[in-house]
Amino acid sequence: MKAKYVIGGLIIVIFVIWGVTSFMSTTIRYVSIDEVQRSTGTVQVMGKVDFDRVVYDSEHSRLVFEITGLEKRTLNQRLKVIYSGVVPGNFDQATSVVAKGRYQEGAFMADQLLVKCPSKYQGLAEQAKKGEA
């Protein structure tokens, strides 16, 4: 009976170790905009879109734009993002975006784009409140 517990325990331990190492190896780190150029592999970066420099490259179906950092030290730093994929419908309203991808030859090649939007309803409600004030 003891042996059975030992074997069972061992299997579970091995599985958990394997699971945790898998998690570690696929972790996609958040980096700030100034760390991107030093990063290797897939990372994610958050920034504010410069809407004056958004170009849709319809030939390659990709979106080319620049983001600026969100921290004080990165506010004036720019990063060119090339996103190939379906443009999220609410991209135009993005207060900031999270791009997942890798840094390659001067640009961030993103394959996933997460758009952060202001909550419109709350905005509306606040406007209504302001209207009264």
Place this chain on the structure above:
Amino acid sequence: MTVGALLIVLAFAAMLTSTVAFFLSARGREQYLSLARSGYHYFVVLTAAAVVLLFYYFISGDYSIKYVYEYSSSELPLFYLISAFWAGQQGTYLLWLMLLALLGYYIQRRGRQYTDWAMTFYGLINLFFLVVLMVLSPFEKLATPQAEGGGLNPLLHDPWMVVHPPIIFLGYAAVALPCVIAMAALAKKQYDDWWPIALAPAALGAVALAAGNIMGGFWAYKTLGWGGYWAWDPVENSSFIPWMTSVALIHGLLIERARGALRKTNLFMALFTFLLVVYGTFLTRSGVLADFSVHSFVDLGINRYLVGFMVGFSLLALALFVARSRGIKGPAMILATTSRDFSLLISVWLLTLIALMVLAGTSWPLITTIFGNPGTVDTAIYTRVTFPLAVVIGLFLGFAPFMLWGGETWRSLLKKIIPSAVGALVATVIAALAGVHSVSYLVYVLFAAFAFFSNLLALRKYFPGRLEAAGPQIAHFGFALMLIGILGSSAYDTGQKVKIDRGSSAKAFGLTFTYKGMAGEITTPNNEILLDVRDGSVSFEARPKLFWSRQQEGLMKKPYIIRKSLYDLYLAPEQIQDLPQAEGLVLKRGESRTMGGYTIRFAGFDQQAHAAGGPMHFGAKIEVTDSTGRSETVIPSVIFEPGKELGHNDVPLMSGLSKPLRLERIFADQGAVQLSIAGLTPASAPDRLIMEISKKPTMNLLWGGTILLLVGGLLSLRRRWRV
């Protein structure tokens, strides 16, 4: 104070009285029991009144209520006005509380000696929800009442989204019952007969969570258009995890029912499942994952209550468990490898491991924050870690229907599985011939098919007379189908992007797709894309939807699914691209072209004088020569104001001809113009559809499997509820 807020406050008072009275009664002062029960009645009635009131606000369109204003509008049909109730956080807390309130009667009816303690702990849960509803009230008034609401997210305009949230929350509410019953058992140190009371609500929770998750997946598949049914998003995971642990709990309770064994594990799993629900609620509603998930809620100012309840209640439950755990004694497990006892135990472990893996992945942003920069896991990890577990589950499900309590010799067990093992081998060969070449996938198919055949053969015994007792076999059979369907549809999903100009066709997967335009404008709600599909000699229409939602300020993309017996073809529109009308007649200065007997030459620009401040005409001098040699110069023009084109001033191609000549565009930098002549220049396609077409094999096995899983689950639930 609004009427609604008053109802919540009164419900809180009733609940508080009831909980304190149940506590006193639990401590032996039984004279408080009737007060506790009537307090509970008042709580339920007041909560129900709040629910009815909120429904009334929605149906009557009272847009002075902020919540109603934010999630509905007068154009919504009744059906969706009902679902708008649970479109936001406030409403879902109220819905959840209502379901908890009703399920509380189960404890009072069947709780036996555990009732008072269980209701005391249950009261704490209800009180937490009432506090949340006081802080984050669905009845909050807008400072300025509005005449019209903001509308409901078009993605939620779907029958599945009307029923999906109540079912998920029914599951969440139901798993609170085994938790408080386990706490009561721990408090009273009586562990002999808690399981029959816990089993029915555990089964209800598991079936409701299964149904809710499956509906959510089905809705995502047919509505969202990204091509899948499960994205391992934190919001999905937070209902997936308790689903797995509640199924683990049921399997553990079945051991306890037969043997009295595994008490400690079961008590722990009962606590753990509900604590996971609370933790999942915290993850998705506190805003901690806002940077990591597309559809997490944002913090609405209830974080401290959420964290407070989560920490407080977890500490209470776990402290109780730790304090009592030495004294929990029951018969030992039978661990003969061929026994049903053993395979049930393994299922508890496997399901718990799946839950823990998904839990770790979902919490990864929080875990990694402790060590530095936060990170998320690639969602591919979830399939990687659950895959081997699914293989082992398949293997055990293949043995499960033949295993006996207490075990038998391997020889007699193996004899029973021969037919289904043969069937599994045949199925694996077929899969290999059909294109499954990876060894690990073939092993997966082998075991899933083994589970399929074993449970199918086991069903013979129940057919037709005793099907109502065949819940487990039907559910396991359905699950085996799901395993195969999941592999086929995800690992062998192939897709291709097509670009079709309006009026043209494209071929994909042997079918011809003709894009004929849109039913309305891109801003028309539910605007359909008109596609004609030709499949051999059969023609039919496909209508994916693509439209700009003002309410969501985003492009909505609803796929169209062509269902075939062996696979689905999934048409997901991505965008409609406006095409430049460059295929008309483009001429550089001095260039000429002959069309339909007329030679047309672009001689130069003609900037006409215009009244100051009025619109400007910008013309092109066009020399037209017909076949007889007659020549004439005409000046079509574009009318514009600075920055805005107003229209075209068309002229007859030649005097006396009815063919109008239009100056379509001016390419100032190239010194060129684009002309169109009605009846002469070919009309070019105004736009182009870009669409992803993917072929998803075995979707029908997956959905068929989910239906059988639920049917089996419901049959089992009915039996458990009657006991």
